[in-house]
Amino acid sequence: MSYPLSLIRTLSVAGIVAALWATPPVLHAQSDTDVSEKNRALITELMRVSGGDQVGQIMSQYFVQSFTQAVAANDPNTDPKVFSIIEEEVNALITEEIEEKQVMVDLIAPIYVKHLTDEDLQNTLDFYKTETGKKFIEVMPLITQESMQVGNAWGQSLAPRIQQRVMDRLKAEGLEPK
Secondary structure, X not given: OOOOHHHHHHHHHHHHHHHHHHOOOOOOOOOOOOOOHHHHHHHHHHHHHHOHHHHHHHHHHHHHHHHHHHHXXXXXXXXXXXXXXXXXXXXXXXXXXXXXXXXXXXXXXXHHHHHOOHHHHHHHHHHHOOHHHHHHHHHHHHHHHHHXXXXXXXXXXXXXXXXXXXXXXXXXXXXXXX
């Protein structure tokens, strides 16, 4: 079955948007920070213990949602098999990149090493293995989600006040927008 060019364009645009959201500004940038095998092992274990290895699942869900929404918006009568294929292929690629190629470790290890010593990494890993550390890991996504909601609401409440202050200042400076 062949799909219209508009569907292909929609997938391309959705892919670009998703990639821009999920990709660090400089992918595989040269780093002045050397990552030793010990660093890499500690960081890999830290990611596993703290749930950081689940980033792939989160990214997959985001990409699948972005692509399927874009496709559905483009053509509400899209064959459901298209959505299944999108999900299967996104999940396969993310799994290859994160689990098999260890791309996330390669990308973030220099950042960890830049800011943390081996002792810091080991102490953090030891903490995460305690009951308190395990609880912290368990509730951190909830804390982060709720904090983002509160921060978002606060930001929205500030928007009209910011707009008013900027408009008042522009008016006072004789720079009123036309």
